[in-house]
Amino acid sequence: MSSFSAQFANNTSSSIKQSCILCGDTGYQDLCLCQSCLEELPFIEESCTGCGIPLDSNAKTCGACIKTPPPNTTCISLLHYQAPVDYLIKHMKYHNQLSIAELMGKLLVEKIKQSSQPIPEQIIPVPLHFSRLQQRGYNQAIEIARSISRAFNIPINLTDCSRKRNTTPQYDLPSNLRADNMREAFEIINEIPAKHIAIVDDIMTTGSTVWEFSQAIIDSGVERVDIWTCSRASTN
Numbered sequence: 001m002s003s004f005s006a007q008f009a010n011n012t013s014s015s016i017k018q019s020c021i022l023c024g025d026t027g028y029q030d031l032c033l034c035q036s037c038l039e040e041l042p043f044i045e046e047s048c049t050g051c052g053i054p055l056d057s058n059a060k061t062c063g064a065c066i067k068t069p070p071p072n073t074t075c076i077s078l079l080h081y082q083a084p085v086d087y088l089i090k091h092m093k094y095h096n097q098l099s100i101a102e103l104m105g106k107l108l109v110e111k112i113k114q115s116s117q118p119i120p121e122q123i124i125p126v127p128l129h130f131s132r133l134q135q136r137g138y139n140q141a142i143e144i145a146r147s148i149s150r151a152f153n154i155p156i157n158l159t160d161c162s163r164k165r166n167t168t169p170q171y172d173l174p175s176n177l178r179a180d181n182m183r184e185a186f187e188i189i190n191e192i193p194a195k196h197i198a199i200v201d202d203i204m205t206t207g208s209t210v211w212e213f214s215q216a217i218i219d220s221g222v223e224r225v226d227i228w229t230c231s232r233a234s235t236n
Contacts, residue, residue, distance in 0.1 A: 018099060021091070022084055031106070032099040042080040044232060051207055052077035052232045070207065071214040072199070072225045077232035078104070078111050081203055085231050089202055093140050101140055104202070104230040105147025112148070112228065120226060121194035122157045123149055126201040126213055127186070129163045144230060145200040157197070160190040161217070186213050188220040196224040205233040 018027035020034035028035040046055045050065030052075035079085045092100035112119075125141030133139055142156065149156050164187040197217065199210055204227070214225045 021088070021097065021100065031103050032097075033103060037084075040084075042082055042085060044077055044080055047075075047077055047232065049074050051075055052204055052227065052229060054080060054232065054234055070211055071218055072211070072227045074115075074117055075204075075227040075229070076108070076111055076115055076117075077204060077229045078108050079231045081205070081231040081233045089231060092143075093202065094136075096137070098138065098140075098143050101143035102147055105144045106151075108144070108200075108228055108230065109148055109151040112152075117226065118196065119152050119154065120196045120198040120224070122155055122192070122197045124157045124161055124192075124197050124199055124217070126199060126209060127161055127163045129165065141201050144202060148200065148228070157192065157194075160188060160192045161213075162187050162189055184212075185209075186216045188216055192217065192220060192222050195222060196226075197222055198226040198228050201227070201229050203231045203233070204229040 018030065018032045019025070020027050020037055021032045022037045023034060025034040025036070027033060028038055031038065033041075044052075044054050046058065047053060048055055048062040048065055049060050050070050050072070051062060053062050053064075054077075055062060081089070088100050088104075091097040092104070123145045125139060125145045127141075128136070128139045142158065145156050148154075163185055165185045199213055199217075201210055204210055210227050210229070214227065217225050
């Protein structure tokens with residue numbers, strides 16, 4: 001058991017039992033994973049404070065972020081994007097498995113607590129374009145944010161930002177085209193009534209999406225943006 005999963009197990013209280021979405025066994029506490037599958041998740045132990053990329057050493061910042069600092073202040077990423085995390089993320093996003101969003105949100109809460117970082121005034125989930133939201137029926141980033149909002153008693157801001165372009169899904173593009181795909185994709189509709197916010201998303205690969213969104217929010221007058229993601233690919 002990783003140090004993180006052990007701490008999470010100690011802090012989780014019993015509730016209604018679910019079945020494990022990976023193996024079908026009885027869920028642990030009120031989660032959609034059993035204790036064994038929870039313990040086997042590939043939690044990120046050490047990562048860059050700027051981009052969340054997993055690090056093998058005790059360094060706090062990766063070389064890329066030292067050379068070109070990202071617009072956000074900090075980044076917390078929970079899990080390596082590998083099996084079975086890829087399976088969980090895809091079923092959360094495309095197969096209406098919202099119990100996975102609740103699971104990810106609760107796990108992120110414990111990761112955020114361990115970071116000892118200041119808690120933001122608001123959470124802003126990365127918005128979907130209205131056509132994709134209409135097609136899918138929900139925004140998984142919002143569903144992840146709900147557990148975090150309840151745990152820290154901070155509001156989710158769903159009114160002041162939007163995705164103004166229906167961008168090509170990032171997974172359909174090579175990494176060198178992803179930044180161009182997201183350029184000016186987001187719009188700040190109203191003044192954000194906070195100086196410190198956290199962006200929530202399900203997966204961070206090249207960082208193009210969350211960095212473009214972070215920059216738009218900072219340009220609107222917000223002083224500090226943190227990024228909280230469920231999973232992180234191992235390379236920028």
